[in-house]
Amino acid sequence: MSTSLAEGSTPVADAEHGWIRYWPMLWPPIIATIIITTVWESITVYFDIPPYFIPSPSRIFEAFWAAPGTLLWHSGITLLEAIIGCIIGSFLGALLGTGFAYSSLLARGLLPFVIAANTIPVVAIAPIIILWFGHGIESKIAVTTFLCFFPLALNMMKGLQSYDRVIMDVFHVAAASPLQRFFKMRLPSALPYIFVGIKINVSFSIIGAIVAEFVQADRGLGFVIMTTYRNLNMPRLWAALAISALIGMVFFALVSLVERMVIPWHSSMRTES
Amino acid sequence: MSISVTKLSSNGVLRGGVSFRNLSVVFPGHVNHPPVQALDHVSLEVRPREFVSLIGPSGCGKSTMLRVISDLITPTGGIALVDGEPPRKARLARDIGFVFQDAALLEWRSILDNVLLPLEIAGVPARERESRSRELIELVGLNGFEAARPRQLSGGMRQRASIARALSTRPRVLLMDEPFGAVDQITRDRLNMELVQITEKTNATVLFVTHSISEAVLLSDRVVVMSPRPGRILSVIDINLPRPRSLATRDDPHYTELIKFGAAELERGFARNEH
Numbered sequence: 230m231s232t233s234l235a236e237g238s239t240p241v242a243d244a245e246h247g248w249i250r251y252w253p254m255l256w257p258p259i260i261a262t263i264i265i266t267t268v269w270e271s272i273t274v275y276f277d278i279p280p281y282f283i284p285s286p287s288r289i290f291e292a293f294w295a296a297p298g299t300l301l302w303h304s305g306i307t308l309l310e311a312i313i314g315c316i317i318g319s320f321l322g323a324l325l326g327t328g329f330a331y332s333s334l335l336a337r338g339l340l341p342f343v344i345a346a347n348t349i350p351v352v353a354i355a356p357i358i359i360l361w362f363g364h365g366i367e368s369k370i371a372v373t374t375f376l377c378f379f380p381l382a383l384n385m386m387k388g389l390q391s392y393d394r395v396i397m398d399v400f401h402v403a404a405a406s407p408l409q410r411f412f413k414m415r416l417p418s419a420l421p422y423i424f425v426g427i428k429i430n431v432s433f434s435i436i437g438a439i440v441a442e443f444v445q446a447d448r449g450l451g452f453v454i455m456t457t458y459r460n461l462n463m464p465r466l467w468a469a470l471a472i473s474a475l476i477g478m479v480f481f482a483l484v485s486l487v488e489r490m491v492i493p494w495h496s497s498m499r500t501e502s
Numbered sequence: 503m504s505i506s507v508t509k510l511s512s513n514g515v516l517r518g519g520v521s522f523r524n525l526s527v528v529f530p531g532h533v534n535h536p537p538v539q540a541l542d543h544v545s546l547e548v549r550p551r552e553f554v555s556l557i558g559p560s561g562c563g564k565s566t567m568l569r570v571i572s573d574l575i576t577p578t579g580g581i582a583l584v585d586g587e588p589p590r591k592a593r594l595a596r597d598i599g600f601v602f603q604d605a606a607l608l609e610w611r612s613i614l615d616n617v618l619l620p621l622e623i624a625g626v627p628a629r630e631r632e633s634r635s636r637e638l639i640e641l642v643g644l645n646g647f648e649a650a651r652p653r654q655l656s657g658g659m660r661q662r663a664s665i666a667r668a669l670s671t672r673p674r675v676l677l678m679d680e681p682f683g684a685v686d687q688i689t690r691d692r693l694n695m696e697l698v699q700i701t702e703k704t705n706a707t708v709l710f711v712t713h714s715i716s717e718a719v720l721l722s723d724r725v726v727v728m729s730p731r732p733g734r735i736l737s738v739i740d741i742n743l744p745r746p747r748s749l750a751t752r753d754d755p756h757y758t759e760l761i762k763f764g765a766a767e768l769e770r771g772f773a774r775n776e777h
């Protein structure tokens with residue numbers, strides 16, 4: 230785990246290798262995927278498991294390949310709802326979290342409501358939100374926004390309070406303004422927490438969008454899952470599931486990549502080998 | 503390389519004098535916690551450019567004295583002054599440098615950017631603050647580590663960076679609260695000798711808190727021995743060893759004598775502590 234100066238000066242060399250430097254991170258999941266699909270495929274074939282019960286990976290891929298365009302179009306809708314809801318919800322949550330961090334009065338007054346609202350199951354609140362925001366994509370974004378609000382509100386508050394007290398004294402002695410304290414100390418200290426919140430929201434936003442589509446929709450992966458289930462077209466349902474999982478994974482990987490670039494200094498970013 | 507010219511006020515008087523006059527600090531208690539009298543009518547005059555060490559048992563108010571001068575704490579009685587003016591004024595004029603026991607560097611900034619932080623906060627133009635910080639990095643012997651991150655440095659090196667940062671605004675008063683408390687003895691000896699040279703070049707008045715009587719004698723013009731509950735000054739020892747101090751100072755028989763005397767005074771402080 231020791232990060233020596235020599236290691237610190239390697240990025241120049243890494244740049245020459247390009248993506249190959251990510252190889253140590255890439256090969257284990259790739260190998261795992263190959264093994265899991267092979268075992269899965271063999272078991273379904275060997276025990277002759279009916280495809281509506283557990284379809285084999287090849288059947289799932291066939292179901293996808295039968296109409297890749299429509300499935301991808303539906304996925305695009307869900308992805309759009311998830312991303313917009315994630316951004317709006319995270320932003321609004323971060324704003325309230327900042328308010329909480331700066332005003333204990335505000336935190337004491339509103340935090341109980343936020344925690345209470347956070348425990349409401351999304352399936353219970355989704356019909357109400359859809360009633361308010363209509364049958365279009367807006368209501369799905371609103372459900373996603375609702376779900377993505379809390380992780381950032383709580384993590385932003387915790388993050389902004391997590392600064393080092395001695396560093397605060399350093400800023401005080403240096404006669405820093407409140408704005409300088411925020412941007413040069415508290416916000417950078419909060420970044421690891423902010424990324425925790427965003428990573429939670431990556432999963433939440435896809436769940437929120439799909440659940441909202443379950444309640445009412447004529448498009449999106451949630452809609453596909455609903456209709457294929459009614460028609461017992463299970464391989465296609467599994468294909469939709471696989472796509473939503475894949476979206477979540479790519480989305481998560483992107484956020485992790487951004488995190489590595491933004492807070493390479495943080496201890497959670499140290500790779501232990 | 504000249505780091506700083508002696509700071510003179512407009513009428514030509516040396517600056518950096520620190521006064522504690524009947525200073526009292528009481529921390530309010532809470533339920534099951536009686537109020538703490540951290541300082542009880544403490545008076546001390548520190549001359550400009552003087553190096554004064556504060557030593558005494560834990561809880562005798564050494565840190566509290568530094569925190570009052572840096573305007574981190576408002577005294578409950580008496581006054582503290584920097585060149586005849588309230589600490590707040592000196593702080594806002596960026597005339598106070600503070601080195602904490604913990605280097606307290608921003609881990610997302612390079613060493614250079616950490617050292618120039620106070621100048622950045624003060625709104626000093628980028629080019630100027632950078633060249634000033636490079637000078638200081640050289641002064642504290644961190645050349646070559648400008649781009650390094652704090653976590654890549656040893657504890658002693660981080661503390662050097664912290665000293666450079668405290669000196670960046672050319673403070674009149676440098677406050678150091680057990681700056682070498684967490685480094686090993688050999689590093690500590692070396693840092694002590696470097697501190698002798700640094701303070702000679704910077705011309706700042708230094709208030710230095712330590713638990714080591716030998717360190718205090720080696721570095722100081724005067725050593726202030728304190729006792730706790732309530733925090734008071736027990737005695738002030740003049741260290742009339744020749745300057746500049748060096749490793750040879752330790753061979754001076756008077757040095758050993760002063761340490762013995764200081765240790766005995768310190769013992770009195772601890773004895774009072776037990777009652």
Ligand SMILES: Nc1ncnc2c1ncn2[C@@H]1O[C@H](COP(=O)(O)OP(=O)(O)OP(=O)(O)O)[C@@H](O)[C@H]1O
Nearest residue numbers: 529530538539540559560561562563564565566567
């Ligand atoms: N913020 C605070 N609130 C309440 N009590 C405090 C506070 N800061 C210090 N004290 C108390 O005031 C007394 C003096 O504290 P101070 O930190 O100045 O001692 P010190 O001489 O620096 O001790 P040490 O050698 O352990 O650093 C102690 O009894 C301490 O518990």
Ligand SMILES: [Mg+2]
Nearest residue numbers: 564565566679
């Ligand atoms: Mg202390």
